[in-house]
Amino acid sequence: MAKETLDAGKPTIDIASLANRIEEGERAALARGITLIESRRADHRAFANDLLELLMPNTGKSVRVGISGVPGVGKSTMIDLFGATLTDKGHKVAVLAVDPSSSRTGGSILGDKTRMERLSVDRNAFIRPSPSAGTLGGVAAKTREAMLLCEAAGFDVILVETVGTGQSETAVSDMVDFFLVLMLPGAGDELQGIKKGILELADAIAVNKADGENIDRARAAAAEYRAALHIMTPQDSVWSPPVMTVSGQTGDGLDDIWATINQHRDALQAVGRLDEKRRQQNVRWMWSIFDDQIKALLRDQPNIAARVPELEHDVAEGGVAAARAAATLLALLRDNPDT
Amino acid sequence: MAKETLDAGKPTIDIASLANRIEEGERAALARGITLIESRRADHRAFANDLLELLMPNTGKSVRVGISGVPGVGKSTMIDLFGATLTDKGHKVAVLAVDPSSSRTGGSILGDKTRMERLSVDRNAFIRPSPSAGTLGGVAAKTREAMLLCEAAGFDVILVETVGTGQSETAVSDMVDFFLVLMLPGAGDELQGIKKGILELADAIAVNKADGENIDRARAAAAEYRAALHIMTPQDSVWSPPVMTVSGQTGDGLDDIWATINQHRDALQAVGRLDEKRRQQNVRWMWSIFDDQIKALLRDQPNIAARVPELEHDVAEGGVAAARAAATLLALLRDNPDT
Numbered sequence: 140m141a142k143e144t145l146d147a148g149k150p151t152i153d154i155a156s157l158a159n160r161i162e163e164g165e166r167a168a169l170a171r172g173i174t175l176i177e178s179r180r181a182d183h184r185a186f187a188n189d190l191l192e193l194l195m196p197n198t199g200k201s202v203r204v205g206i207s208g209v210p211g212v213g214k215s216t217m218i219d220l221f222g223a224t225l226t227d228k229g230h231k232v233a234v235l236a237v238d239p240s241s242s243r244t245g246g247s248i249l250g251d252k253t254r255m256e257r258l259s260v261d262r263n264a265f266i267r268p269s270p271s272a273g274t275l276g277g278v279a280a281k282t283r284e285a286m287l288l289c290e291a292a293g294f295d296v297i298l299v300e301t302v303g304t305g306q307s308e309t310a311v312s313d314m315v316d317f318f319l320v321l322m323l324p325g326a327g328d329e330l331q332g333i334k335k336g337i338l339e340l341a342d343a344i345a346v347n348k349a350d351g352e353n354i355d356r357a358r359a360a361a362a363e364y365r366a367a368l369h370i371m372t373p374q375d376s377v378w379s380p381p382v383m384t385v386s387g388q389t390g391d392g393l394d395d396i397w398a399t400i401n402q403h404r405d406a407l408q409a410v411g412r413l414d415e416k417r418r419q420q421n422v423r424w425m426w427s428i429f430d431d432q433i434k435a436l437l438r439d440q441p442n443i444a445a446r447v448p449e450l451e452h453d454v455a456e457g458g459v460a461a462a463r464a465a466a467t468l469l470a471l472l473r474d475n476p477d478t
Numbered sequence: 479m480a481k482e483t484l485d486a487g488k489p490t491i492d493i494a495s496l497a498n499r500i501e502e503g504e505r506a507a508l509a510r511g512i513t514l515i516e517s518r519r520a521d522h523r524a525f526a527n528d529l530l531e532l533l534m535p536n537t538g539k540s541v542r543v544g545i546s547g548v549p550g551v552g553k554s555t556m557i558d559l560f561g562a563t564l565t566d567k568g569h570k571v572a573v574l575a576v577d578p579s580s581s582r583t584g585g586s587i588l589g590d591k592t593r594m595e596r597l598s599v600d601r602n603a604f605i606r607p608s609p610s611a612g613t614l615g616g617v618a619a620k621t622r623e624a625m626l627l628c629e630a631a632g633f634d635v636i637l638v639e640t641v642g643t644g645q646s647e648t649a650v651s652d653m654v655d656f657f658l659v660l661m662l663p664g665a666g667d668e669l670q671g672i673k674k675g676i677l678e679l680a681d682a683i684a685v686n687k688a689d690g691e692n693i694d695r696a697r698a699a700a701a702e703y704r705a706a707l708h709i710m711t712p713q714d715s716v717w718s719p720p721v722m723t724v725s726g727q728t729g730d731g732l733d734d735i736w737a738t739i740n741q742h743r744d745a746l747q748a749v750g751r752l753d754e755k756r757r758q759q760n761v762r763w764m765w766s767i768f769d770d771q772i773k774a775l776l777r778d779q780p781n782i783a784a785r786v787p788e789l790e791h792d793v794a795e796g797g798v799a800a801a802r803a804a805a806t807l808l809a810l811l812r813d814n815p816d817t
Contacts, residue, residue, distance in 0.1 A: 188802045191802065199796050367710055370702055419794075421800060422793055424793075425800040429808060450764070457534060457537060460530035460623070461622075461763040465765075
């Protein structure tokens with residue numbers, strides 16, 4: 140995908156104008172805003188903060204959905220067709236991604252346009268690959284800000300794709316309203332184990348590839364997951380995660396997923412839990428960025444950065460008590476005139 | 479339990495002598511050391527760090543076991559008898575607890591001697607209630623340091639009891655080698671749901687109260703949990719959490735639990751995972767204390783502390799972007815001469 144170029148020599152960026160163009164739904168402006176957010180330059184970060192501040196009042200009005208699953212489960216194909224059914228219904232759909240392992244130069248970028256044939260040519264859809272490199276926290280923070288920009292640009296459904304690894308899934312579930320986990324069909328001995336920790340996150344489970352000769356296996360797998368979930372999940376009066384079957388190829392079940400997302404939304408809103416969930420997500424997000432910045436301060440000071448691995452090693456081996464090492468880190472941070 | 483008194487007027491504490499007495503297994507010295515660790519006074523904290531530094535070489539040699547379960551599952555009774563079977567085998571057993579809700583003035587202190595009739599009069603056992611008050615991180619850090627002192631005093635099995643709430647369980651599982659979850663008997667509709675997130679932590683599940691007319695129900699419950707775990711847990715070549723039955727009253731199954739703990743230990747040690755687990759726990763612990771101290775710096779400066787709830791509110795409501803609020807917090811911390 141062509142990346143917007145920020146003019147490195149330009150001293151200022153007209154952020155008010157960029158904000159206006161994003162709010163008018165101009166795709167190039169949206170892409171440029173996200174590139175600004177993803178930039179590592181300090182001056183760009185300041186502009187990005189200004190841009191977010193201008194756009195904040197127009198954010199928060201979308202349905203935010205996370206979609207996860209192991210490689211090979213058919214995420215991209217399912218998201219492509221799911222997104223297309225939503226734009227058919229009149230929605231504007233943005234597809235974002237969190238994949239800390241991604242690299243723009245690599246071949247397997249999540250949310251890559253080439254893997255979403257329908258949405259990539261749909262004028263009511265916007266696809267943006269995962270921000271590259273950096274810590275998971277950094278990647279997730281940028282995707283989250285990109286989500287806000289998409290909302291300001293009028294996208295009313297945001298689909299955030301992620302790889303099926305625990306930490307990425309936790310990060311994405313903490314930025315969305317509804318978290319969907321896709322599973323492979325297969326029953327009995329072939330049944331794919333539900334990963335540890337995923338029950339904590341999933342608002343629904345969908346067995347994908349329920350098409351052709353897979354249909355029976357997918358239904359049997361769904362029945363087994365349903366029985367296990369019944370034992371494993373304590374009762375929740377507001378929402379119990381359903382287990383569905385879906386086909387990203389034929390589209391069977393996609394309407395059920397959208398209906399489930401809306402039922403979940405209604406159920407949570409009826410008791411005020413959706414607003415509360417987003418409030419808590421926002422506050423956790425602030426502290427997470429703050430923690431990342433403190434760690435960056437440690438990392439960026441050569442005289443401190445050299446001590447960190449040494450302290451970690453001594454603590455790991457049990458030679459130094461954790462409390463003393465933590466006090467040393469704090470003293471280094473406070474006594475350093477540059478931090 | 480009688481609490482050691484630290485002489486507030488005394489300018490210094492002979493830490494070297496205290497360390498020696500702890501290493502000689504003197505119970506009063508151990509209790510005094512833990513009281514020093516639990517103190518909130520800055521000078522006591524410095525002494526506690528010195529004490530830990532002296533004792534570190536003699537720590538790490540125990541089997542560290544976390545035991546959790548909802549109220550009513552019979553934790554104290556089970557731990558009392560389990561500990562007694564271990565001292566019968568020649569072990570020295572320390573029982574600690576993590577209960578952030580506990581208060582020394584309240585009546586329901588975990589690890590309270592009065593609730594462990596056998597161990598409270600066993601000279602090869604040492605019981606210490608949960609440190610009171612403070613954040614969960616603070617309570618857990620103090621219990622962790624108490625564990626190190628018990629190890630230096632020659633206790634070779636440490637049982638850490640905790641309440642059945644997610645965050646306390648995570649904190650305890652991060653300080654032990656083996657995490658046991660006790661469940662209530664009951665099958666079919668009465669089956670107690672396995673709490674979300676607990677599969678991530680449990681190294682074994684034991685259905686307690688498998689005695690008298692409960693035996694069949696306990697066995698049926700264990701069979702159901704076993705079947706569900708089989709579906710829910712991905713294969714791990716080193717360890718698959720077993721589901722057992724146990725009676726804290728009759729003692730049936732307690733030997734199996736001890737055998738399981740040792741099998742787990744052997745299996746992990748064979749591939750170097752036990753040492754690696756402890757190394758990672760130590761490093762996470764250091765960063766956790768560091769994060770707590772940074773938060774304390776914010777909280778302890780009146781001009782900053784006043785801004786934190788305000789920033790949290792604005793971010794929660796979506797009026798201020800998380801990144802800008804985090805930058806504001808960082809600027810407050812760095813520009814404050816007192817921090």
